[in-house]
Amino acid sequence: MRFDLISIFPDYFAPLTLSLMGKAEDAGLVSVEAHDLREWATGKHRSVDDTPYGGGAGMVMRADVWARALDEVLAIPLRTGDEDGTLASSRRILAIPTPSGTPLTQPLVEDLACADQIIVACGRYEGIDARVAQHYRGVGVEVLEFSIGDYVLNGGEVAAMVLTEAVARLLDGFMGNPDSLVEESHSGAGLLEYPVFTKPREFRSLQIPEVLLGGNHAAIERWRRDRAIEKTAAVRPDIALSLRADSLGREDRAALAACGVAYPREGAARPVDIRRAEVGDAHALSALAARTFPEACPPDLPREAIDAFIAAELSPDMFEAVASQPERYRILVAEVDGALVGYTLTVVGKGAIPDECVRPGKVEADAAYLSKCYVDAPWRGSGIADTLVERALADAAQCGHTSVALGTNRANKHAQAFYKRHGFRRRSTRIFDVGGVLNHDVVMVRHLTGADGRQLA
Numbered sequence: 001m002r003f004d005l006i007s008i009f010p011d012y013f014a015p016l017t018l019s020l021m022g023k024a025e026d027a028g029l030v031s032v033e034a035h036d037l038r039e040w041a042t043g044k045h046r047s048v049d050d051t052p053y054g055g056g057a058g059m060v061m062r063a064d065v066w067a068r069a070l071d072e073v074l075a076i077p078l079r080t081g082d083e084d085g086t087l088a089s090s091r092r093i094l095a096i097p098t099p100s101g102t103p104l105t106q107p108l109v110e111d112l113a114c115a116d117q118i119i120v121a122c123g124r125y126e127g128i129d130a131r132v133a134q135h136y137r138g139v140g141v142e143v144l145e146f147s148i149g150d151y152v153l154n155g156g157e158v159a160a161m162v163l164t165e166a167v168a169r170l171l172d173g174f175m176g177n178p179d180s181l182v183e184e185s186h187s188g189a190g191l192l193e194y195p196v197f198t199k200p201r202e203f204r205s206l207q208i209p210e211v212l213l214g215g216n217h218a219a220i221e222r223w224r225r226d227r228a229i230e231k232t233a234a235v236r237p238d239i240a241l242s243l244r245a246d247s248l249g250r251e252d253r254a255a256l257a258a259c260g261v262a263y264p265r266e267g268a269a270r271p272v273d274i275r276r277a278e279v280g281d282a283h284a285l286s287a288l289a290a291r292t293f294p295e296a297c298p299p300d301l302p303r304e305a306i307d308a309f310i311a312a313e314l315s316p317d318m319f320e321a322v323a324s325q326p327e328r329y330r331i332l333v334a335e336v337d338g339a340l341v342g343y344t345l346t347v348v349g350k351g352a353i354p355d356e357c358v359r360p361g362k363v364e365a366d367a368a369y370l371s372k373c374y375v376d377a378p379w380r381g382s383g384i385a386d387t388l389v390e391r392a393l394a395d396a397a398q399c400g401h402t403s404v405a406l407g408t409n410r411a412n413k414h415a416q417a418f419y420k421r422h423g424f425r426r427r428s429t430r431i432f433d434v435g436g437v438l439n440h441d442v443v444m445v446r447h448l449t450g451a452d453g454r455q456l457a
């Protein structure tokens, strides 16, 4: 790949002969040519700029000088067949650094790395006469006006070097170890990179995260991915909302939702707020419950029974009563764009488990009871339910519980698999009355303390 960097300060580009960039040039992988714009200037003073039409501060670089330079550099044959322009397959890009340009991002850099030649026209002063970009676009040249950030430099040279290095390092054979490219910031899903550590093992009493010291590669990979997600959500919420959704697995989505970013199955990601319900949420909660409860019922359950259950158990009054007793009933809600899209209801304290539902002796008497966990259909698989459950478990642990029990319809294998992923195990069965129709549920229990007594939730 060929880079032609045109500037009134061609010496600026000397650092590109160093390090990996210099090696790549020696190896013939890239060629970097710096050109002095003044070679195409005329007159005694070889002037390249003039005062702006319309007035204003500073000087503007002349289109005629730039055009002479660019015509010549754009005509350089890149390979045999190019001399007479018959080889149309060469991709040449005219890149113009400017603070008003398109942000230079990794996906853009990845695209530029497919070009055969990138010519960077480095402006100084107030920039280059706008007709330069207009003209070359007009004659079919691919023109990219790009910015390396929301700040103003003295000229385009530093931006040209940034572009050159960012593009060149993606070329096959540039990196000693191409694996380095795979997990770095902005690659793959677009996440920022996870933190890295090396020797010494202890530095000023700071330790290496335990998981990195064991050989469990899957656990290490998960830990790194979770840290990358946390970092991205904290430092670049804009990036967290615009990741490549097809590169996000279920656990990624759960980690993102825990950081306040929900990726629905379809459509754009949205910020999600997971919070305690207030009494004022009662109507919205009742409506959400009425929408979601029927979807969790077995298909043969009559609609009248479902409606009777909703009227009796999921009314606004019921939610108002429950939300006003937070010492007994803990409700967490997930809110997206001002609407409730998911909730959990956990009963805590002594006698939380409804004993008419649980066979005696099968569930710890002091368990908390996860009575409800529902998420609106478009947000299933977004990680919202995972976050709600994990927060509910943590809350139950904080209330002093060492286990949490729940019941779910025995036909609902999807729900059982979900709870299993969250550490619940099948323990018992119960009969659950929905509007006078008796249903068979499985009862599942999750312990909140490990064998070593460590809190897990």
Ligand code: ADE
Residues within 6 Å of the ligand: 097, 098, 099, 146, 147, 148, 149, 150, 151, 152, 153, 154, 155, 156, 159
């Ligand atoms: N020239 C001056 N400032 C610049 C920036 N932020 N990006 C690209 N080119 C520039």
